[in-house]
Amino acid sequence: MFSVWEDNMKKNIFLVSVVFLFFSALANAHGPVRQKVKEEIKINAPAEKVWDIIKNYDDMSWLPAVASSKTDKGNKKGSVRVLTLKDGGTITEELKKYDEKKMSYSYKISDMSNAKTINHSGKDENVPVLPVSNYAADLEVKAKGDTSVVIWKAGYYRAYMNNNPPAEMNEEAANSSVKAVFTAGLENIKKLAEK
Amino acid sequence: MMIKGMINATGILLFSLTFCVAAEPYAFITNQLGDSVSVIDTAQAKVISTIPISGKPAGVAVSHDGLRVYISTPEAKGIAVLDAVNHKLLAQFSVSSGALGIAVDKTDRLVFVADWFNNTVAVIDAGTFKVINTIPVGKSPSGMVVSSDNKWLFVANRLDNSVSQIDMETLRIRNTTKVGEHPFGLTIDAKDERLYVANVESDDVTVLDAKHLKRLQTVKVKTLPYAVTLALNDSRLFVTNQDDSSVSVIDTQTMQEIAVIEVGDKPEGISTHPNDKWVYVANWFDNNVSVIDAGTLQVIDTIEAGEGSRAFGRFISR
Numbered sequence: 001m002f003s004v005w006e007d008n009m010k011k012n013i014f015l016v017s018v019v020f021l022f023f024s025a026l027a028n029a030h031g032p033v034r035q036k037v038k039e040e041i042k043i044n045a046p047a048e049k050v051w052d053i054i055k056n057y058d059d060m061s062w063l064p065a066v067a068s069s070k071t072d073k074g075n076k077k078g079s080v081r082v083l084t085l086k087d088g089g090t091i092t093e094e095l096k097k098y099d100e101k102k103m104s105y106s107y108k109i110s111d112m113s114n115a116k117t118i119n120h121s122g123k124d125e126n127v128p129v130l131p132v133s134n135y136a137a138d139l140e141v142k143a144k145g146d147t148s149v150v151i152w153k154a155g156y157y158r159a160y161m162n163n164n165p166p167a168e169m170n171e172e173a174a175n176s177s178v179k180a181v182f183t184a185g186l187e188n189i190k191k192l193a194e195k
Numbered sequence: 196m197m198i199k200g201m202i203n204a205t206g207i208l209l210f211s212l213t214f215c216v217a218a219e220p221y222a223f224i225t226n227q228l229g230d231s232v233s234v235i236d237t238a239q240a241k242v243i244s245t246i247p248i249s250g251k252p253a254g255v256a257v258s259h260d261g262l263r264v265y266i267s268t269p270e271a272k273g274i275a276v277l278d279a280v281n282h283k284l285l286a287q288f289s290v291s292s293g294a295l296g297i298a299v300d301k302t303d304r305l306v307f308v309a310d311w312f313n314n315t316v317a318v319i320d321a322g323t324f325k326v327i328n329t330i331p332v333g334k335s336p337s338g339m340v341v342s343s344d345n346k347w348l349f350v351a352n353r354l355d356n357s358v359s360q361i362d363m364e365t366l367r368i369r370n371t372t373k374v375g376e377h378p379f380g381l382t383i384d385a386k387d388e389r390l391y392v393a394n395v396e397s398d399d400v401t402v403l404d405a406k407h408l409k410r411l412q413t414v415k416v417k418t419l420p421y422a423v424t425l426a427l428n429d430s431r432l433f434v435t436n437q438d439d440s441s442v443s444v445i446d447t448q449t450m451q452e453i454a455v456i457e458v459g460d461k462p463e464g465i466s467t468h469p470n471d472k473w474v475y476v477a478n479w480f481d482n483n484v485s486v487i488d489a490g491t492l493q494v495i496d497t498i499e500a501g502e503g504s505r506a507f508g509r510f511i512s513r
Contacts, residue, residue: 033227033251033270036480036503096418096438106438136438138460155461155480 032161035171037178038153041186045193047143050150051103053192057081057095062192063185089113089129104140120166132156132174150189152182220512222475223264224484225252226501233500234282237468240496244282248275254297254507261512265306267294274308279512288324290317296337297508301345309336316350318366328366333357338380342387351378351392358392360408372408374401380422384429391432393420400434412450416443424465426474426489433474435462442476444492454492458485464506477506
């Protein structure tokens, strides 16, 4: 009797593993490809003046969508910044590099709140406020005589890491969202600097 | 007389053609976002051909005879095979769902394709393009390298934080050892003594005794080290630091980082020219390739490639 039970258990375990293998293979079938966006803007103001607007990592008021921002260690490497957006969402970012001389810094998104939950192929999926994952960005001011250029760029993956992403979490969604943020930010920096 | 002249001319032409192939190695740069491969003539320091390849080409391995290039195409779940001399696509076929890391054995008879999702290495017959074996390895196998004596295949298991040594005769794992966090690219010296592994998450390079897989040393580099190559008689190790837009140079005698060379943004693939002196770095964000002189440690050229130049693997014929 015991051996029958054991045999049944074995069968069940076997079945469970087959089903599990099948689903994990499905979920993992080819991964997303890393994406990037690079935007720049010419500003009729000296680089120092432009850098003054963006150099404080704890102040992202120059980005229209941001309501408030705070950091734990200011411009020190490893400083964690929490952005609260005007629509209530939050984005947490870690400062990876800060170079006063080159007027540039790099940061990475470590956490985000969800903008909404959608149903995709029978499962609930959380769409983050910026539909990306593994996002790393650089912001830099370059002097061009009396004028300057601000370059903002980022590398990231789409938000949905499995195969067949929903429209809200695919590459197009990621790219257009990042582009929109960059364009709005750069245009506002220009406006502030050329005042 | 005329015939003799023609024969002579043909002879000279043939000679110069052969000479060209031998004297001007090519660098094959996979442009993942551009769905293409840029062929760089290293003598002219420029792209002489761009081959369209679908499926988001990422990994690359040039055969040791310099005749073929094997390229992993993750989105097409397989690999592409190029004619390395005429720069033409010979074949493209599926292997498995997470094809990324790729390597060729020293006899050019076997091609290894690591499957990022299925935790296996597929062994492909280079003559028939058939998968002849599948080796189970650790989690998310990525970079691979074959020892000079062709006895061992080494695989970095990224999510297992380990490196496995596979016996090329039995095609089974002989040994596995822990390295740093998230090992990705790796290389071995010509004497098969030392294995160097770039650990993406712990920002360092693990140096292993290649025979027994013993950890010899851990060398700190910059942020997100991705891939490695040796130059100048294995005396210097070059490491791409993806998030630092730089290449770390390690003296393999003292095991010290002796220089940090600024290159393009998001440097990924790295390979050494057969002259053992020029080191090529594919900069993913900037869509270009930096050429470093391993002696002077200066960037001597920057060559424009395609969108998302990644070139993960041994991409120069040597």
